[in-house]
Amino acid sequence: MTPMFGEDGWCRVCGVPLRKQAGSMVLERRNITVEGGWVPYLFGDTICLESSLALAAAEKFNLDLRPIAWHGVSPGDALQIVIPVVGDAWFDHGELRAKAIGKHGSAGARCAECGTWRWLPLGFAPMPPPFGTLPPLRVRPSLGAVDVAASPEVFGDGLMAFRQMLFRRELAEFIAAASPRDFEARTVR
Ligand SMILES: [Zn+2]
Structure with a gap:
């Protein structure tokens, strides 16, 4: 969390970020193949994309992309989709x-x-x-x-x-088409 949000940018008790992300996510390369898209372990509300896929996505969609850093040797270039919080409430x-x-x-x-x-x-x-x-x-x-x-x-x-x-459905289908084993586009209401 510290590389992404800063020393005092996240709560040590509950793990919630307290400010906008300012640095790269740092991932362990162990057990990771940089291919298609994936949800990183411990960060369940973001998606990482292999870099050529991420750049293709960015041509079609309005995305905030941030390069991923690695502990040790990089297994390949990848970017994180930084996902903005939108709205006051999504649920009653x-x-x-x-x-x-x-x-x-x-x-x-x-x-x-x-x-x-x-x-x-x-x-x-x-x-x-x-x-x-x-x-x-x-x-x-x-x-x-x-x-x-x-x-x-x-x-x-x-x-x-x-x-x-x-x-957005088109983006969900784009990611699912690149990583059909990991993602499936589903409509929510
Ligand atoms: Zn807290």
């Missing part, structure tokens, strides 16, 4: 609370250190159980013309913190 929080309590027995918790409320983990409805437990989207205000967005709501538990992601 009463519905979210009911779903989280239904699944976990608790809605979530506020971090005593940074004050961030984290909902206990839930996933979009088209996903197979146990992931498909989020209530329907009620995005306020509308997402507008963005190609990719992260939810204002933060989810997670322990040191895990993540936001939901939405991709």
Whole structure:
């Protein structure tokens, strides 16, 4: 987290970034083949793309791309899609609370250190159980013309913190076509 957000740019208790990303994500090269796209371990709300794929994506879509750095020798050039938080709310929080309590027995918790409320983990409805437990989207205000967005709501538990992601269908299909074993484009409502 420190290379991406700075020494004091993230909460040490809940793992939530406290400011915009300013540096490169640093990945362990172990077990990584730089090919197509992938979701990096421990950073569940971003996507990495092999560089030629990323540059092809950037020609078609409005993306904030940042080069990935590696511990040790680089296994290949790759870029991270930095996904902006868009909107004030993506869900009705009463519905979210009911779903989280239904699944976990608790809605979530506020971090005593940074004050961030984290909902206990839930996933979009088209996903197979146990992931498909989020209530329907009620995005306020509308997402507008963005190609990719992260939810204002933060989810997670322990040191895990993540936001939901939405991709414009054409971008989702572009990534899924390049990495069909890892991604599938699904419509959410
Ligand atoms: Zn915190």
